[in-house]
Amino acid sequence: MPVLGLLLGLVAVIIGAVALAKAVRRTQSAVGLGLGGVALIIGIIVLAALGSIASNGVNAAATVSATSPAADLAGEPSIAATTEPTTKPTVTPTKKAAPTVNKPTTMAPAAEPVSLEQQNAIRSAQSYLQFGAFSRKGLIRQLSSDAGDGYTHSQAVYGVTKAGL
Incomplete structure (x- = not known):
């Protein structure tokens, strides 16, 4: 979608420049050229921001936070990057839960159906x-x-x- 905005901004700049060169309604042509330029700049900024967010997401997925015993003593955690993906699950098995026992209860009288x-x-x-x-x-x-x-x-x-x- 940002690419579409970028293309529309570029088209607006071109049309505004052509209209300004033909001297047809100079004020409207100048305004169109200016707005097209603003749209083009905003499109570039949005594309750059989206590219930055995407690259940060990849970098964040590649790092793992870990604390060393020395860091615990100093009170500051250290961050270590991993180069190899883990293949073993990191979840430790838990004890099985005891089966639930259904105790007999007294049933409340059935409510009347609501119309x-x-x-x-x-x-x-x-x-x-x-x-x-x-x-x-x-x-x-x-x-x-x-x-x-x-x-x-x-x-x-x-x-x-x-x-x-």
């Missing part, structure tokens, strides 16, 4: 509470009114209760 209207009432109540202050009664009225969302009274009460009000 789509009740889910929507909860969502609507939460939405109203995010954008304004409502009392419990006021929010139930808003959700159950014809001018509001039109939920039944029981759906509105359910939504407000589950929304935490």
